[in-house]
Amino acid sequence: MVHTITEHEVLTAVLRVGDLDSGRPRLHVLLWQRAREPQLGRWSLPGGLLRGNEDITASARRQLAEKVDLREIAHLEQLAVFSAPDRVPDVRTIASTFLGLVPSPADPELPSDTHWHPVDDLPPMAFDHETMVAHAHSRLVAKMSYTNIGFALAPTEFILSTLRDIYSVVLGHQVDATNLQRVLVRRGVITRTGTTARSGRSGGRPAARYRFTESQLRVTDEFAALRPPGWVGLES
Amino acid sequence: MVHTITEHEVLTAVLRVGDLDSGRPRLHVLLWQRAREPQLGRWSLPGGLLRGNEDITASARRQLAEKVDLREIAHLEQLAVFSAPDRVPDVRTIASTFLGLVPSPADPELPSDTHWHPVDDLPPMAFDHETMVAHAHSRLVAKMSYTNIGFALAPTEFILSTLRDIYSVVLGHQVDATNLQRVLVRRGVITRTGTTARSGRSGGRPAARYRFTESQLRVTDEFAALRPPGWVGLES
Numbered sequence: 001m002v003h004t005i006t007e008h009e010v011l012t013a014v015l016r017v018g019d020l021d022s023g024r025p026r027l028h029v030l031l032w033q034r035a036r037e038p039q040l041g042r043w044s045l046p047g048g049l050l051r052g053n054e055d056i057t058a059s060a061r062r063q064l065a066e067k068v069d070l071r072e073i074a075h076l077e078q079l080a081v082f083s084a085p086d087r088v089p090d091v092r093t094i095a096s097t098f099l100g101l102v103p104s105p106a107d108p109e110l111p112s113d114t115h116w117h118p119v120d121d122l123p124p125m126a127f128d129h130e131t132m133v134a135h136a137h138s139r140l141v142a143k144m145s146y147t148n149i150g151f152a153l154a155p156t157e158f159i160l161s162t163l164r165d166i167y168s169v170v171l172g173h174q175v176d177a178t179n180l181q182r183v184l185v186r187r188g189v190i191t192r193t194g195t196t197a198r199s200g201r202s203g204g205r206p207a208a209r210y211r212f213t214e215s216q217l218r219v220t221d222e223f224a225a226l227r228p229p230g231w232v233g234l235e236s
Numbered sequence: 237m238v239h240t241i242t243e244h245e246v247l248t249a250v251l252r253v254g255d256l257d258s259g260r261p262r263l264h265v266l267l268w269q270r271a272r273e274p275q276l277g278r279w280s281l282p283g284g285l286l287r288g289n290e291d292i293t294a295s296a297r298r299q300l301a302e303k304v305d306l307r308e309i310a311h312l313e314q315l316a317v318f319s320a321p322d323r324v325p326d327v328r329t330i331a332s333t334f335l336g337l338v339p340s341p342a343d344p345e346l347p348s349d350t351h352w353h354p355v356d357d358l359p360p361m362a363f364d365h366e367t368m369v370a371h372a373h374s375r376l377v378a379k380m381s382y383t384n385i386g387f388a389l390a391p392t393e394f395i396l397s398t399l400r401d402i403y404s405v406v407l408g409h410q411v412d413a414t415n416l417q418r419v420l421v422r423r424g425v426i427t428r429t430g431t432t433a434r435s436g437r438s439g440g441r442p443a444a445r446y447r448f449t450e451s452q453l454r455v456t457d458e459f460a461a462l463r464p465p466g467w468v469g470l471e472s
Binding site: 004005006007008049050051052053054055056078080081083084085092094096142145146219 | 240241242243244285286287288289290291292314316317319320321328330332378381382455
């Protein structure tokens with residue numbers, strides 16, 4: 001019998017836009033520091049071994065709740081399986097990974113061995129976890145352009161400059177707020193709340209507040225040629 | 237120790253548009269019939285247990301080559317992990333699944349226990365494999381609208397009515413060939429070859445032939461507002 005018995009671990013890259021009100025927002029990932037060998041002191045994605053009575057999604061949620069006291073994940077999706085035979089020493093361990101998103105400015109209390117780290121300035125990481133973070137980031141970047149996934153990163157209500165900061169930070173380049181507003185409103189992704197922010201940073205006239213229309217992931221730009229006959233969507 | 241030792245299997249939903257020249261094309265999935273208990277005679281996705289010296293992608297490719305003699309996969313991507321504790325009897329087995337695509341009219345020779353089945357008319361399937369097929373189909377449907385994934389289903393060169401048939405069959409509704417051509421050419425997804433088909437089915441004037449510009453998956457419709465400054469793409 002050449003096949004192999006494995007352990008299965010479930011790891012989640014939880015991403016969040018931090019320091020949103022500071023003027024220098026950054027994309028952060030939640031990491032905890034290994035307290036034992038191998039690779040004592042290295043930073044890891046939160047997670048652990050799958051239990052006998054749970055599937056991988058239940059395992060991811062349990063571990064985030066137990067180990068980092070994180071219960072408010074706005075979006076959680078399967079990312080990829082990491083299965084190189086030698087990815088960890090000793091018993092072969094296959095990792096199922098998730099992408100988790102936490103909205104700003106939610107700032108959950110964290111245990112002392114757990115911290116948010118900037119995705120573009122990671123500390124030395126355990127095993128293949130740095131690749132997992134890169135994978136999570138690139139999945140998020142892709143989904144920013146064809147889904148409404150921003151709902152899971154933004155505050156419940158926001159002004160456009162805040163949303164622009166979120167998009168800019170995730171994408172890694174400056175995004176124009178006017179274009180962003182035009183496209184997202186046309187696609188029905190964001191809606192005006194009818195209220196305005198009490199004061200803008202720049203002290204000009206009050207800025208309109210927006211919210212995401214939905215808080216479930218959907219593809220936002222099925223192109224017209226592919227729509228079924230009689231399709232009635234948010235854009236029509 | 238409450239965690240559990242598992243076996244790991246790798247299964248692939250290989251999809252193809254069959255009967256493309258018949259006037260009644262359908263989306264097919266490749267299945268083989270179980271030759272042993274449990275669930276003897278039920279239809280399964282091709283695959284099997286992960287070996288000690290391979291990762292899941294290598295395993296998927298090996299098993300498709302060995303078991304169904306399928307070596308020409310135009311696109312292969314990780315789909316999802318199926319991990320319900322009771323998904324198969326006896327030893328807990330976690331399944332990593334892949335979506336595989338084979339172009340038309342490639343019609344590889346198959347072993348006698350292996351057949352293409354219409355996705356919308358599946359035979360009784362083993363374990364949770366029917367859910368896996370549904371998952372593969374819905375991933376493909378989504379990617380038809382925001383990527384160039386059609387390259388992996390289409391013949392190397394094709395006329396527009398053929399491409400329309402492929403899109404229509406995958407999406408499950410009639411697509412307009414003129415709109416499709418307009419959008420895919422504008423996005424740089426398809427290009428005219430400069431040649432024409434010798435004769436159309438309807439016997440009109442010769443139809444222009446096209447090909448996919450690339451045979452690597454990419455997101456085709458990052459919207460302009462999200463492009464980096466100075467971005468130069470196929471559409472500019």
